[in-house]
Amino acid sequence: MKKFNKNNYTWESVDVLKYKSDNSPFKDVTRQILFDGSFDIDCQWRYFEVNKGGYTTLESHEHTHLVMIYRGYGQGLVGDKVYDVSVGDIIVIPSRAMHQFRANKGSVLGFLCLVDQKRDKVKLPTSEKLIAMRKNSEIDKFLEDYESPNITYNVHVETKSKNGRSIEIETCDAINEFPITFGLTKRLGGVSKGNFESLNMGLHVGDEIQDVIKNREIVADILDMPFEKMVFAEQVHKDNVYKITKADMGKGCVSYNEAIAECDAMHTNEVGIPLAICVADCLPVLIYDPIKHAMATVHAGWRGVYNGIVQKTVLAMEAEYNSDRKNLLIYIGEGIGAESFEVSADLKEKFLIRFGQDVVLNNFEKNSFNIDLSLTLVQSLVRFGILTKNIYVSDLDTVNDKSSFSYRRDKGKTGRMALVAMLEKRD
Numbered sequence: 511m512k513k514f515n516k517n518n519y520t521w522e523s524v525d526v527l528k529y530k531s532d533n534s535p536f537k538d539v540t541r542q543i544l545f546d547g548s549f550d551i552d553c554q555w556r557y558f559e560v561n562k563g564g565y566t567t568l569e570s571h572e573h574t575h576l577v578m579i580y581r582g583y584g585q586g587l588v589g590d591k592v593y594d595v596s597v598g599d600i601i602v603i604p605s606r607a608m609h610q611f612r613a614n615k616g617s618v619l620g621f622l623c624l625v626d627q628k629r630d631k632v633k634l635p636t637s638e639k640l641i642a643m644r645k646n647s648e649i650d651k652f653l654e655d656y657e658s659p660n661i662t663y664n665v666h667v668e669t670k671s672k673n674g675r676s677i678e679i680e681t682c683d684a685i686n687e688f689p690i691t692f693g694l695t696k697r698l699g700g701v702s703k704g705n706f707e708s709l710n711m712g713l714h715v716g717d718e719i720q721d722v723i724k725n726r727e728i729v730a731d732i733l734d735m736p737f738e739k740m741v742f743a744e745q746v747h748k749d750n751v752y753k754i755t756k757a758d759m760g761k762g763c764v765s766y767n768e769a770i771a772e773c774d775a776m777h778t779n780e781v782g783i784p785l786a787i788c789v790a791d792c793l794p795v796l797i798y799d800p801i802k803h804a805m806a807t808v809h810a811g812w813r814g815v816y817n818g819i820v821q822k823t824v825l826a827m828e829a830e831y832n833s834d835r836k837n838l839l840i841y842i843g844e845g846i847g848a849e850s851f852e853v854s855a856d857l858k859e860k861f862l863i864r865f866g867q868d869v870v871l872n873n874f875e876k877n878s879f880n881i882d883l884s885l886t887l888v889q890s891l892v893r894f895g896i897l898t899k900n901i902y903v904s905d906l907d908t909v910n911d912k913s914s915f916s917y918r919r920d921k922g923k924t925g926r927m928a929l930v931a932m933l934e935k936r937d
């Protein structure tokens with residue numbers, strides 16, 4: 511019996527070894543020998559783990575491998591085919607097939623590998639062979655080193671004033687260069703009282719309706735948006751994406767019952783329609799296409815991030831406005847931060863399997879787990895084809911930020927901030 515430690519994928523009395531020491535090219539791989547042939551089983555059973563961004567040796571040999579993915583996900587090359595692989599997948603590597611595993615999808619990749627105890631030496635590809643292989647564009651892309659995205663936290667909070675009133679908004683200069691007005695409201699500058707003090711933008715949280723309407727009027731006035739045209743959604747943590755047109759103007763603005771039903775993402779290419787998404791810990795996301803002059807506002811809590819609501823909205827914009835994801839600018843506003851977002855072991859496991867090790871933080875002393883929700887979203891957007899340089903992320907944490915509403919900090923009795931955005935006329 512060798513007890514498995516699921517926190518670090520090691521086994522009792524099994525050493526973590528260097529992958530190879532024959533100078534063959536590989537990056538960030540460890541090896542553990544789980545079984546080394548005894549009784550009538552003449553095989554070696556190993557566990558290899560490829561760190562994020564690493565890869566095993568690109569090689570071939572006469573002997574065969576039987577591989578099962580045991581942790582995370584990535585890609586595998588077998589012969590002239592590249593496969594996306596994740597936990598549970600079985601890959602048979604036949605004799606003489608060129609093969610390699612890469613943790614090139616933002617996750618660690620661990621796999622069990624069975625080989626005969628007696629086996630021939632590994633062959634590396636010649637440079638001619640490599641050039642020939644790279645003529646296949648899929649293989650060429652696979653062989654490129656994957657760099658995990660460097661997030662730049664380059665949004666800021668500013669005070670805006672008009673007619674003797676001031677509010678704070680979080681916004682981003684790189685997007686404000688374009689004919690679009692947008693901002694994430696904070697707590698300051700409204701008329702609500704008590705738990706909702708003061709700029710509560712949510713009609714559905716038990717605040718005085720007239721106070722919320724007044725708050726929305728204040729925001730619209732200061733941001734130069736037509737209050738009566740603001741569109742709000744009945745957000746339900748699902749992944750429905752709706753196109754908004756002039757016919758929808760004003761829905762949900764003064765009555766929650768009239769908000770766009772069961773909707774967590776709205777997009778439009780019509781000028782002059784303010785779209786609003788309410789948040790208190792969930793991530794507010796703005797997508798802007800500066801080429802097609804179209805935009806979307808998205809409510810992305812953990813369910814939305816897990817189910818890919820932002821990617822789904824991008825697909826809708828590509829279908830509707832012929833947007834190209836390589837052009838899209840994305841703002842991910844203030845939400846719950848990694849330090850504050852403690853989750854259950856079950857939820858941690860779900861995120862670990864879908865998004866990989868680096869979005870999960872383990873606190874071994876407390877035996878607790880946290881998720882970095884905005885990092886999860888950034889990484890999955892980059893894998894989806896959004897350019898890292900086009901993503902703008904808030905480094906504020908609603909739970910620690912007294913200037914923000916936080917559902918978790920205020921135990922559910924709190925107001926909502928709103929991401930409001932409107933396309934302006936282009937010259």
Ligand code: MN
Nearest residue numbers: 569571575609
């Ligand atoms: Mn091999």
